[in-house]
Amino acid sequence: MREQYAARLELFAANAQKTKKTFIWQNAMINRLAALLYAVEDKIVDDDAIRESYELIKDNTKRFSAFRGNSAISIAALLSLSPDKKTRLTDTLAVYDLMKAAKFRASDYLVVAAYQIAANTTSSQYEQTVERAKAFYDGMKANHRFLTGQDDYIFAAMLGLSDLDMERGLSSMEQLYAELKPEFPSGNSVQALTQVLVLGEETSGTSANVLALRDAFRTRDIRLDKQYTLSSLGVLSLLPCGQETLVDEVSETYDYLRTQKGFGNWAITKQELLLLSAALVAFWHVEEIRSGILTTAVSTSITNIVIAQQTAIAVAATSSAAAASS
Numbered sequence: 001m002r003e004q005y006a007a008r009l010e011l012f013a014a015n016a017q018k019t020k021k022t023f024i025w026q027n028a029m030i031n032r033l034a035a036l037l038y039a040v041e042d043k044i045v046d047d048d049a050i051r052e053s054y055e056l057i058k059d060n061t062k063r064f065s066a067f068r069g070n071s072a073i074s075i076a077a078l079l080s081l082s083p084d085k086k087t088r089l090t091d092t093l094a095v096y097d098l099m100k101a102a103k104f105r106a107s108d109y110l111v112v113a114a115y116q117i118a119a120n121t122t123s124s125q126y127e128q129t130v131e132r133a134k135a136f137y138d139g140m141k142a143n144h145r146f147l148t149g150q151d152d153y154i155f156a157a158m159l160g161l162s163d164l165d166m167e168r169g170l171s172s173m174e175q176l177y178a179e180l181k182p183e184f185p186s187g188n189s190v191q192a193l194t195q196v197l198v199l200g201e202e203t204s205g206t207s208a209n210v211l212a213l214r215d216a217f218r219t220r221d222i223r224l225d226k227q228y229t230l231s232s233l234g235v236l237s238l239l240p241c242g243q244e245t246l247v248d249e250v251s252e253t254y255d256y257l258r259t260q261k262g263f264g265n266w267a268i269t270k271q272e273l274l275l276l277s278a279a280l281v282a283f284w285h286v287e288e289i290r291s292g293i294l295t296t297a298v299s300t301s302i303t304n305i306v307i308a309q310q311t312a313i314a315v316a317a318t319s320s321a322a323a324a325s326s
Contacts, residue, residue, distance in 0.1 A: 008280070014044070015045040036276060036279060050073065056079065066106045099153075114157070116308060117130065121161060130160065136166060164199075180193060180194070183214075189226075200305065219247075235302065
């Protein structure tokens with residue numbers, strides 16, 4: 001394992017312990033996401049900056065606002081890493097209102113979707129981007145009425161931000177869904193997978209690449225084809241890396257983290273640890289992409305896909321846990 005990458009894994013493990021101790025009232029998965037966001041910037045978690053951003057959110061939202069829900073700490077972490085957190089929050093709140101006016105429903109997912117749009121385009125493009133996001137969402141809903149819901153808001157926003165032609169994008173998702181659904185049990189996860197692949201500028205061989213990578217992981221007894229990890233398989237398949245390289249790196253990352261405090265069998269599930277391992281590997285290769293293998297635009301897209309995917313899954317998991325305990 002490369003020295004710089006090993007140092008990042010150590011930093012992530014340390015960050016995870018720090019967020020766990022600092023934000024003890026928050027769900028562990030959300031805390032680990034905040035730790036990940038700092039680690040991929042090669043930064044030690046700044047507790048004070050996250051707290052300050054969290055207080056900023058509270059000062060600018062009402063008591064029962066979705067901004068204070070399951071996504072609060074992850075949004076606070078993202079704000080704390082932005083150069084101007086006050087402006088970024090103001091912009092995010094403005095986009096959120098635009099999205100609600102477009103008939104998106106208030107939720108943790110909508111908060112993150114609004115942040116993605118505010119962070120990745122200019123204010124002059126907000127309205128158009130929200131309109132595109134809603135059109136993509138409505139198109140997915142028309143094709144898969146019972147699969148499409150609030151958990152698709154984040155990727156609808158990402159699709160709205162993209163340069164994809166709407167009809168072509170929706171058609172490509174449908175084609176990929178038809179090709180991949182027979183291979184995986186969860187239709188909802190396959191839909192998320194198709195969103196990732198389309199955002200990654202998929203080609204005609206996309207489905208075959210995904211299935212080949214799945215099989216390569218299975219030979220090492222690694223299952224990246226379950227409910228929360230299938231979209232990670234899609235992210236990894238977008239990277240210009242050999243399959244064996246990716247399998248080795250995810251496996252080594254998983255094995256290393258499993259030995260660290262807070263990542264033992266009792267502390268984190270195998271699927272979440274695989275999810276984090278795949279994200280760390282993906283982020284690492286995105287930096288290599290930026291060094292010249294692919295264009296900056298594609299690498300930025302993959303970075304945003306990973307953040308959106310991790311956040312969506314963390315929110316889904318914490319929402320399910322909250323519903324089960326109520």
